Amino acid sequence: xxxxxxxxxxxxxxxxxxxxxxxxxxxxxxxxxxxxxxxxxxxxxxxxxxxxxxxxxxxxxxxxxxxxxxxxxxxxxxxxxxxxxxxxxxxxxxxxxxxxxxxxxxx
Amino acid sequence: xxxxxxxxxxxxxxxxxxxxxxxxxxxxxxxxxxxxxxxxxxxxxxxxxxxxxxxxxxxxxxxxxxxxxxxxxxxxxxxxxxxxxxxxxxxxxxxxxxxxxxxxxxxxxxxxxxxxxxxxxxxxxxxxxxxxxxxxxxxxxxxxxxxxxxxxxxxxxxxxxxxxxxxxxxxxxxxxxxxxxxxxxxxxx
Numbered sequence: 676x677x678x679x680x681x682x683x684x685x686x687x688x689x690x691x692x693x694x695x696x697x698x699x700x701x702x703x704x705x706x707x708x709x710x711x712x713x714x715x716x717x718x719x720x721x722x723x724x725x726x727x728x729x730x731x732x733x734x735x736x737x738x739x740x741x742x743x744x745x746x747x748x749x750x751x752x753x754x755x756x757x758x759x760x761x762x763x764x765x766x767x768x769x770x771x772x773x774x775x776x777x778x779x780x781x782x
Numbered sequence: 783x784x785x786x787x788x789x790x791x792x793x794x795x796x797x798x799x800x801x802x803x804x805x806x807x808x809x810x811x812x813x814x815x816x817x818x819x820x821x822x823x824x825x826x827x828x829x830x831x832x833x834x835x836x837x838x839x840x841x842x843x844x845x846x847x848x849x850x851x852x853x854x855x856x857x858x859x860x861x862x863x864x865x866x867x868x869x870x871x872x873x874x875x876x877x878x879x880x881x882x883x884x885x886x887x888x889x890x891x892x893x894x895x896x897x898x899x900x901x902x903x904x905x906x907x908x909x910x911x912x913x914x915x916x917x918x919x920x921x922x923x924x925x926x927x928x929x930x931x932x933x934x935x936x937x938x939x940x941x942x943x944x945x946x947x948x949x950x951x952x953x954x955x956x957x958x959x960x961x962x963x964x965x966x967x968x969x970x971x
Binding site: 744745 | 895896897898900902911912913916917920923924927
């Protein structure tokens with residue numbers, strides 16, 4: 676469960692989950708929504724996969740990401756979005772500071 | 783909880799045990815046939831559904847665990863209910879048995895509904911648009927969890943007879959809602 680809270684504590688990862696709520700997307704489509712480097716985006720995807728919140732399936736050259744939230748995790752994501760959850764996990768969430776200004780304009 | 787894969791036989795045997803226990807309870811109390819029928823219908827159907835969805839692919843350990851532990855809870859409640867029907871307990875304890883069965887059944891629905899959106903179908907097996915399939919699956923999960931909460935609450939606060947009717951009605955309503963959502967999603971609404 677701590678993996679889930681860690682994953683939901685980051686606004687970029689929450690944005691990824693929000694985008695996946697609309698339907699499955701490729702890694703490229705998701706990365707295009709953020710102004711961050713590929714390794715940073717890849718690190719975010721890894722955290723989400725470790726928390727078992729997304730499913731990644733290789734389809735030819737593309738990797739298709741799908742939402743894999745239980746109802747409880749879905750509700751937690753909703754609460755995190757509502758209250759702008761920013762938990763201290765002891766992790767170095769360096770991508771946050773780079774992404775936040777961009778996320779406001781990425782819709 | 784460890785991440786070790788639960789053997790396939792565990793939930794299968796547990797589901798069969800639930801079906802057997804519920805059938806025995808129905809034989810003891812045929813007037814409550816619909817009440818006893820809920821468990822033997824839901825558990826094997828859930829097991830078959832998840833097996834069908836995952837055929838040829840890596841099975842979902844979470845779903846197996848959910849089905850197994852939900853079945854254990856039901857077996858406990860059904861055993862108590864059967865004991866009551868056999869006059870091993872008095873009238874008060876009989877009501878308590880019905881209520882505990884109802885509460886555990888509600889809990890079972892919550893557990894199954896909670897994990898339903900995690901049981902993704904393989905990409906090549908989605909019958910229609912993946913986004914719509916995902917939306918319907920999330921809707922079904924939420925509907926089942928809310929119906930489960932309502933089911934458990936009805937058995938917790940209402941007298942036995944209306945609780946039975948209202949709780950069963952909630953599950954039927956959630957099922958009908960999910961089926962109609964799926965139908966309209968297929969039509970593109």
